[in-house]
Amino acid sequence: MSILVIGEHNNKELKSSTLNSITAASVINDDIHVVVIGNNCEEMANRVATTDKVKKVLLLEDSKYENPIAEKISPVITSLAKDYSHIVSPATTFGKNIMPRVAASLDLSQVSDVIKIENEDTxxxxxxxxxxLATVQSTDDKKIITIRPTSFDPAATEGGQATVEKISFDGDESKVEFIGREESKSERPELGTARIVVSGGRGVQSAENFKMIYEVADKLNAAVGASRAAVDAGYVGNDYQVGQTGKVVVPDLYIAIGISGAIQHLAGMKESKVIVAINKDEEAPIFNVADYGLQADLFEALPQLSSELDKIDK
Amino acid sequence: MKILVTVKRVIDYNVQIRVKSDGSGVETENVKMSMNPPDENAVEEALRIKETGKADEVIVISVGGEKSQETIRTALAMGADRGILIKADSNLEPLAVAKVLQKIIEKENPKMVLLGKQAIDDDCNQTGQMLSALLGWEQGAFVSKIEVDGNSVSITREIDEGLEMLKLSLPVIVTCDLRLNEPRYASLPNIMKAKKKPIDLLNVEDLGVDTSPRIKQIKVEEPPKREKGIMVKDVAELVQKLKHEAKVI
Known part of the structure; x- marks a missing residue:
């Protein structure tokens, strides 16, 4: 049987989380279909069809799917389920919102936030x-899983020759009203996929001081992150948050500045390849996971770091 | 309007958990247990809505072992009116919990159900959304702001891209983000008062719900340990190490 991957997108671009989901699905089986539910998104769906390993793209377009409302999207997926052995979605807020509804509607348990696929049911x-880390085996006849995007490489965007099939759906109308979105815009790389992340914590002390973090980040072409404490204190917006309740990041280099290293923060960054910690407190738990630790006052260390980075670039 | 709030007893978020050496799970004996953190936000929000006069009763429900009564008692001390404990010996999967909650909701007829967005033990993040699908109610997931105005409920959701605003109609399911509010501490007089508040006890077997497990736990193990790194003496050394040793800049 084929595997259905739920396409996460903004009608113009497929989110990279979908490419990670395709790779995850391919561990089980190469017969992968991607469903794209949106509005005016045919052009994007045609590009999805060239993704490596994708055999078919199912496209459903309607103005009511302009925004991914869980109550509107999940019945569509539920209606497609009978043809698939597995339904796979990224464990992003998009997938987390929708997939448990699909599972419950089909009377299936869901396996959330998978980081490794042992075989078709484990x-x-x-x-x-x-x-x-828990290893679990699903005994349901159909598997509903969400995968952690950073645990799977993105599928290549070329090499596939899938057909695009338009589908229709006559289902219940949800009355949920979309009011709006406030998406944070940034010139910097996206936090979830950046090669380098520079994060600040409570030690940075103010939104004004965060400029020092931005300065260093820009010299490294890095994304900026923050601990929950810094977000709660209002130094930066919540979309900067790295941790259990924020984003999980796995960059090549993670620089934690003025972050003590609470369990909940470590959960979001400890898989990074190289971790640097700069903290005044030598007892800070962040040093236990850091490859390179520097016990220093960040207000002295950051300007130095900025000028040292200038030197190596020359 | 009645508000139903779900609470789960979990290992306290400050405790460094220990994986059992036989791989069967995580050590829970003699470990400090507390209310799942986002459930505290759910309780707090229910109380705030009641305090504005938009709700008249806050019912707290937990599905779990006998000791989950303590967690319900904590919510009663914060100000909830009464509790319901559905006793279950084993850890039920989110789908089973959602079915149990559906049963109780059909009997109690709340107009709003508030849940934590995720339990910090199994990290599933499913129960609220499943419950919403089972009941056919509208859902607000990962919510950091709720405004009730008559029959409509305006919510702000925390999403990866930033924030999303939706308008829902009662009855609704809302799963609460830690950012929703700052939960209150129970005062001593309220803790005393809470001891007299009623908690109904029901057995999960008596509800006529299929709670059989669908997912087998094969093993639980510790994640690979990170090697402890080195301390550098200054910024210059740090940059040199990153450039020439780690080769990441």
């Missing part, structure tokens, strides 16, 4: 904020 997922 999966590894983090529990307790990543402080333990």
């Amino acid at each position: 999966f590894v997922r983090p529990v307790y904020a990543g402080n333990a």
